[in-house]
Amino acid sequence: MPYRNLTSEQMEAVIYNNNMLLSACPGSGKTRTLVSKLYHIIDHSDDLSIGKRKIIAITYTNIAADTIKDRLLSFGVESKSLWVGTIHSLCLQWIINPNINLVPRLCGGFTVIDEHERDAKISELKEVYDFGFFDSIDTSLTQDYKPRYPAGTKSHNLVTDYHKYLADNNYIDFDLILNISYRLLQSNPKLCKRLSRLFYHILVDEYQDTSEIQYEILKLIVIRKHTKITLIGDKEQAIYTGLGAIVKDKNELE
Incomplete structure (x- = not known):
């Protein structure tokens, strides 16, 4: 069962249906809580009137994304409403590829180096x-x-x-994926609005590894007030600050 061994505080976080920052120490069950929250949203999709909207879970690595998918599958969850992956995958699938005609550099095709x-x-x-x-x-x-x-x-x-x-060579790298996505969102308010209406809830795992431009990409979507966001992590576990990650506290995130 997905809620087995959850504490009362974890269960409260699972059922809370609004914007949330969940911070906890290593080994406290953050991933278990994230998976349980995803299960709860999908299980109550009719009550929440999610319809054809998407529940997005953003992870730092593809391995972490696969772990979340495997855990949900172990609970019998395989929903078309759920999308799990890295923010670079999110940008490619939902921002760049559907709007490639707006990026002259990419119109002739591109490859991620x-x-x-x-x-x-x-x-x-x-x-x-x-x-x-x-x-x-x-x-x-x-x-x-x-x-x-x-x-x-x-x-x-x-x-x-x-x-x-x-x-x-018609290449882009991971940093350019973020740059191009940010510019597309910044210059196209209608795209931001469309994604906001499409994404019911965005859950960010290990949020302390998020860079400034990644925060800005999420902000341009969430600020439209149609998408809820949950950030899960531990600021004491920030190990990628040397690669541009920025740890924000509650007030900065708000």
Whole structure:
């Protein structure tokens, strides 16, 4: 049974039907609570008048997404209303692919670059610009599609060459998936409204690993007031701050 061994506080979180921040320490059953909440929403979909709307669960890794799906399947849940995956998968499936005609760069087709090829290209460029193998270079662009380094610096030139390589080969990387999705939402209020009406509830697992642009993407959807959001995690377990993750407290999230 999905509610077995839940504490009263966990059960309260499961049945609570509004925006929520759920923070708890390691080993306290956050994933079990998340899965139980997904089960509860699906099990009460008629009472909640969900209809053809989607329940979205965002995880940090594909492995975590598979774990959630497997647990729900063990409870006999396989609903067309449920979508589980990473935020990059969400952006590709629900934002970029249905609106590819609005992104000139992608209209001729695109491929998400393989991580091994990406790393090899960056290593090659580090040699060209006389960086050490272990030197950290942030290849992500600002929301205006510009390198994060001052013009004329070696870092700026390396990032520029890297993105030219992506464009020449019809590639995009994980950071560009987020950039393109944000720009699409920001410039298309009707798209934000449509997604808000489509997504009944968004549940974010390990929210402390969320980056600023990911928060902004979620904000542009949730702010329309048609979508509920649940954020689950533990700010003390933030291990990806070096990769851009930002831990927000309750007031900042509100």
